[in-house]
Amino acid sequence: MSAATQTVAVTGLGVAAPNGLGKDAYWAAIRTGTSGIGPVTRFRAEGYPAVLAGEVPGFDAARHLPSRLLPQTDHMTRLALAAADWALADADVDPARRDAFGMGVITAASSGGFEFGQNELRKLWSLGSQHVSAYQSFAWFYAVNSGQISIRNGMKGPSGVLVADGAGGLDVLAQARRAVRKGTGLVVSGAVDASICPWGWAALLTSGRLSSSDRPERAYLPFDRHAAGHVPGEGGAILILEDARAAQARGARVYGTLDGCAATFDPAPAPGRGAESGLRRAIELALDDAGAEPAEVDVVFADAAAVPALDRDEARTLRAVFGQRGVPVTAPKTMTGRLYSGAAPLDVATALLALTEGVIPPTVNTGPDPAHGLDLVTGRPRAAELRCALVVARGHGGFNSAAVLRAPR
Amino acid sequence: MPAAFTLDDLKRILLEGAGTEEGVDLDADILDTPFTDLGYESLALLETGGRIEREWDITLDDSALADAATPRGLIDAVNTHIGTAAA
Structure with missing residues (x-):
């Protein structure tokens, strides 16, 4: 089989979703039709044109990440780091036992770390530039999830970020597949976005596509005559992609192939x-x-x-x-x-x-x-x-x- | 003369500004342990320096931060500035 058509398998899933933190909780919710949409709680949204969101429940970053990472990460990066940990564990991969250059990280982003950036901008304008965190240099940035996942797991192979709104979430998997076909044994891919904060909300509202409903069961109705925009959510999934034969050779469970x-x-x-x-x-x-x-x-x-x-x-x-x-x-x-x-x-x-x-x-x-x-x-x-x-x-x-x-x- | 800058001050500011690496105990004898061994890279030290400057109302030379490879080195550099500022 030529490199161009080499089969690429998904061997690990890490999920952080509004209706379930972790793959098992998410799947249990999804297969029973349980929604995670409700009133915004991450900030006071009363008075905004949109008041509903899908917020990831029960995520305590300090339980999942070392304190070293907390001052330098936005909420979306914390979720992404936890999801990457879960995906690697799900794939039964210990990155420390692999060649650093044989592992890449390719994630998508659409907004970057808005909440972190908002807090630092607030400090800039209310307290002065001396009060802005040194970590603002990267914590807001689109590529930050790829960077932090790669540092945490010692991954030095082909890495990057793609920004194409919702489509970017598939484009990164295509790019990860390219990297595997070019010889990188394992690529961590997928995306986690989260910008449910006043600044993020103001940006999302500019699309004109947010539902103004305050009724969770009536707010996001695709393909319905009453369709009138969507509810924003936070979260996503991190996936482990590998050469299918290598995955098979190491006895990995294969969820499916990206064909x-x-x-x-x-x-x-x-x-x-x-x-x-x-x-x-x-x-x-x-x-x-x-x-x-x-x-x-x-x-x-x-x-x-x-x-x-x-x-x-x-x-x-x-x-x-x-x-x-x-x-x-x-x-x-x-x-x-x-x-x-x-x-x-x-x-x-x-x-x-x-x-x-x-x-x-x-x-x-x-x-x-x-x-x-x-x-x-x-x-x-x-x-x-x-x-x-x-x-x-x-x-x-x-x-x-x-x-x-x-x-x- | 303002209060001297101590190891306890440094540990508190490191914790607030940069947290601690897994497996690192800041309460151990760290005075002469290189910052890199404690899990702090240049950006963590930049953040730490900024917090020290704000709290002690001093301005550290860029080189003072860059040259301070250990907690003892940074504490000495800060105290030199506090002394200079007070003189």
Whole structure:
């Protein structure tokens, strides 16, 4: 098998989600349709145009991380470091026993450490520059999760960060797969985003896509006639990617293989041009990359923007590729809110658990608009024999990404 | 003359500003242990220096921080400044 088509396996999952801290708690919540969306508690959101969020429950950073890391990390980095620890443990990998240059870290980010940055800016303007933490130099930065994971675990192989809103969460897995195929034995990838603080909230509100509802069960309704924006969430997933044969040789459990990846960009709007986005091409390229016909796909994890025009575009695209109600579609992110770059890695983790358990987790709260022509799995989980899953992720500004996962052979 | 800067002051400021590395005991005899062995790199020392400057209302030379390889070295440098400032 040539390097370009070498199979890459996912062998470890670390999850920090609004409806479950840790993979097992998350999966237990997701398969029973338990939502983690509620009123914002991380700051006083009363009076803001959006008042609901998906907040990760019960995370005590001091229990998971040495005190050395606390003064220099934003909340999102603490979650990412803990999730990376869990993913490595889940993969039964001890980084200290591996070649430092044979391990890379490639994560996505969409906002960086906003809460940390907000606190330091407050000190700058209220107390003066002498009061700004030296760690502000990197703690706010998009690449900080990759950097801190690499330092904590002694990983010196190919590393980096990708910033493409929600689509970046799949693009990093594609980049991690490239790194594995070029000879890096193990790559820690995925993303954790968290910016539920006044500054982060102000930034998120500028998208115009946040739900103004104060009712958790009515706030985020993708593919519903009442779709009116989304609820922001925090968290995501960190995944361990390895060469499939090496994983097999060391006796690792394989959740599934990352067989297809693609990314496209929407064409610029122009007079007389149709409204079709680049999403269909992203899906078709990912299927082609995986050597999969549409009929092979057993379930689709939708981007599920809950913005009517984007829902219509995604539904139209799925109908075009798979046919009217041609494949089960789900959006478990209705239970977490949208996690920005953390959403797609979490969807990939969810898809891999779904392949393992033979159950499609539901889309909650949504009553699908029949005009979309989707077989949306709503209300309760659906048992199914699952071999192949498609995950779709989009980013504000025209990013489209898709990934095809298969159960281990 | 202001109170002298002591090891206890330094330990408190290190803890507040940079925490402690796993497996490091700041209450052990650390006066002559290199900062790098205690798990503090240059940025941790920059943060520590900034906190000392704010609390003691002094300005340390960049070289005073860079040259202080151990707690004893940093404590001596700070006390030299406190003495100079008071003189």
